[in-house]
Amino acid sequence: MAEFWSNDDRGYRIRLWVDQVSQNTQDNSSQVRVRLALLNTTTAFAQYSCSAWVDLDGRRLNWTGSPNMTSYNSTIWLIDQTITVGHNADGSKSFGLSASFSGSGGWSPGTLSIGGNSFTLTTIPRSSSVSVGAGIIGSPITINISRQNPRFKHTIRYHWGNKQGTIASDVDTSATWVIPLDFANDIPDSTTGAGTIYVDTYSGGTRTGTQSVTLTASVPASIKPTFSGFSLSDSNTAAQNVVPNTNTFIQVISNIKVAFSGASGSYGSTITGYRAEIVGKNQATNINGGTLGIMNYSGSITVRARVVDSRGRWSETKDIQVKVLEYFAPALSFSIARTGSTSSTLTVTRNAKVAPLSVNGVQKNTMALTFKVARLGAEAYTPDNGPASGTWSSISTLVNSQANLAGNYLANQSWVVIGALEDKFTRTEFAVNVATESVVFSYDRSGVGVNKIRERGALDVRGDIYANDKPIQQYQLTQNNGMLNRGGWNQPWNVQATTIDWRDNRHADHPIGKNGQWGLFQNYWLDTWKGAQFFTDFGQGRHFLRYYNNAREWKPSPWKEFVFTDNPGLVKTTDWTPAGFKDSFYKRVGDVLSVRFNFVGNGGNIPFANIPLDIFKAPQSYMFVVAGWGINGGDGNIHVQVNKDTGTFHALATHNGVTYLGQLTVMI
Structure with missing residues (x-):
């Protein structure tokens, strides 16, 4: 609403009101109420001919009459009309307005005018x-x-x-x-x-x-990255040289390498990742050119690949069928018999097998068998290139195949024959001791042989020795100098033999782990399921124990540590020791700390025990309740507080004259 006033003539004035009443959005128009009134103060008139008008938005509203205005400070309404005003095309609307009143002279007013004003309507929304x-x-x-x-x-x-x-x-x-x-x-x-x-x-x-x-x-699901394909090769050059077929690999030996080609994003995306896997084997790579890992199985497998783009969309998968050839390490065993008129020829009965690695019916692996011989007890071996040795590319198995060694091996001497079987990848050895020619009894100026030709010592016996119908100890318990036998520092922890040895933190089962140092390892076994082991770490002076039970598991797991009474950092066992205050004592046994107290309250807080921090250092704050003697119903109970990282026990808000007597126990 807006109002406008005219000039003043002897206290007469006209007043104009303009109100926006409503709007019609569809017609792009507003309803406007126009009111014009005549007002006086201390001048009055009656029966004079008068006229008035209001001009707005291109139209005039008229009034004529002979009003009676006989009272002072009164109002006569002249015009009160509601009109429709159209808006501009954009929904806006402003218009100018003016008004006038004319009397007839005498006591009536002269000309009263309102002009130079405008009124703006609320803009009607015109956009859909x-x-x-x-x-x-x-x-x-x-x-x-x-x-x-x-x-x-x-x-x-x-x-x-x-x-x-x-x-x-x-x-x-x-x-x-x-x-x-x-x-x-x-x-x-x-x-x-x-x-x-x-x-x-x-x-x-x-x-x-x-x-x-x-x-x-x-982005629709159909927009995804693509790749033209992928190829497979063997990251093991030796395996690839043996089996150059790109879709054929070797168990355990091969490691498949995957190379993607033609990978491309779609509609602006870029390739951000790769994925190749052996279906159902939990072996995969996320690298273009990565490997899938060692395959400890054989048969047909599927390698599946796909790529991913910057939208996180995966391409369609592509598959390649692959054959994994069975592979096993060369297996060799043989026996040797003395033959010939002088028993100096060694005839070898060979049993050997290598993985054939057959591709399209053609064997790709080779089998090579060699022998070397040394006198029993000697360290230097001499190769024997006789008929028993050989290299085969068309067969992969020898079964009870006999052939002679080339050398002349005297019947009165024992020999060690080592055979080595190898294929394109690995090698295995097998050793046989060849005894002297079998006799019941032999002797020479250096000693006697029983059931064999004498070779070593004053008495050289083949077979068990009995005394009073009972076998004597057949195995060496100590070394010749009396020291215990050692098992070798690099043997496994679980070797089931009675040995004494050195160990360090290179062994995964070291009781202290990577921080451990060299130590003494003692290993004692009664049979395959009863054993005990001891270890002393020389770096920290710590001692450990474990045992093997009939459930075939180590207890405790992994080790149990011995702790000595002179090592307060690990355990402290003492008699009752003064705790720094009269009639207060402490005692720690293993993981248990006990504090004995006897003091009288003074109405305030009382520290009654101070435990050395190497004996007890509170890992957290504690609060206990202790009772006062001679007070019933718990009215004398108080709290005892121990703050974190301290060893001091405080009695809080003690009762004056009340005795507090007892013992607190803390698990450390």
């Missing part, structure tokens, strides 16, 4: 609203328009990334639009993007306004 649901790039969406006037027309535009254009023109209330596929180029790192839909509203060819709505669109 727009709505649109989430869409999929490459698929149609419907754009819905809610218009203010059925005569309105619309132009629909889009803005997406650096793209913009017109979707449709001369639209009434809706339009269907297929989101262009190239919109995906603007969101290479996401599956969802956002743009803007604009709707320009036109009334009679004049644009009256624009409204917009956010367009959310996702």
Whole structure:
């Protein structure tokens, strides 16, 4: 509402009110109430002919009459009309207004005027609203328009990334639009993007306004990265040289390397990752050129590959069928018999086998067998290149195959024959001791042989020795100098033999772990399921024990540590020791600390025990309750507090004259 006043003539004035009453959005108009009144103060008149008018928005509202204004400070209403005012095409509207009153002279007023004023109406929305649901790039969406006037027309535009254009023109209330596929180029790192839909509203060819709505669109599932394929090779050069077929590999020996080719993103995306796996084997690589790991199995397998792009989309998978040839280490055993007229020829009965690694019926592996011989007890071996040795490329097995060694091996001497069987990858050895020619009894100037030709010592016996129908000890318990036998520092912890040895932290089962140092390892066994082990770490002077039970497991696991009474850092066992205050004592046994106290309350806080920090250092704050003697019903109970990282016990808010006597126990 607005009001306007005229000039003053002997206390007469006119007053103009303009009110916006309502609006009609569809008609683009407003209803305006116009009121004009005459007011006086101390001058009055009656029956004079008068006239008045109000001009606004190109029209005039008139009034004529002969009013009676006989009272002072009174008001006479002249005009009160409601009119319709049309708005501009864009919904705005302002108009000027003026008013006038004319009397007839005498006691009536002269001319009273209002001019030079304007009034602005509330702008009527003239742009239609727009709505649109989430869409999929490459698929149609419907754009819905809610218009203010059925005569309105619309132009629909889009803005997406650096793209913009017109979707449709001369639209009434809706339009269907297929989101262009190239919109995906603007969101290479996401599956969802956002743009803007604009709707320009036109009334009679004049644009009256624009409204917009956010367009959310996702990349369709069909847009994903691609790759032309992948190839397989063997990262083990030796295996690849034996089996050059790119789809054939060797168990345990091969490690498949995967190389991707032709990987490409789609609609702006880039390749960010690779994935290849052996289906069902939990072996995979995420690197182009990576390896899939050792295959401890044989048969047909499937290698499956795919790529991923910057949107996180995976390509379709591609498969390659692969054959893994069975492989096992060379297996060799043989026996030797003395033959010939002088028993100096050694005939070898050979049993050997290597993995054939057959491809298309052709063996790719070779079998090579060699022998070397030394006198029993000697360290230097001499190769024997006789008929028993050989290399075969067409067979992979020898079964009870006999052949002679080339050398002359005297019947009165014992020999060690070592055979070595190797293929393209690994090698194994087998040793046989060849005794002297068998005799019941022999002797020479150096000693006697029983059941064999004498070779070593004053008495050289083949077989067990009995005394009083009982076998004597057949195995050496100590070394010749009396020291105990050592098992070898690099033997496993679990070796089931009675040994004494040195160990360090290179062994995974070291009781202290990587921080441990060299120590003495004692290993005692009664049979395959009863054993005990002891270890002394020389770096820290610590001692450990464990035993093997009939459940075939170590107890305790992994070790149990011995702790000595002179090591307060690990355990402290003492008699009752003064705790720093009269009649207070402490005692620690293992993980248990006991504090004995006897003191009288003074009405305040009392520290009654101070434990050395090497005996007890509180890992957290503690609060205990102790009772006062001679007070019933718990009225004398108080709290005892121990703060974290201290060893001092405080009695809180003690009762004056009350005795506190007892013992506290703390698990450390």
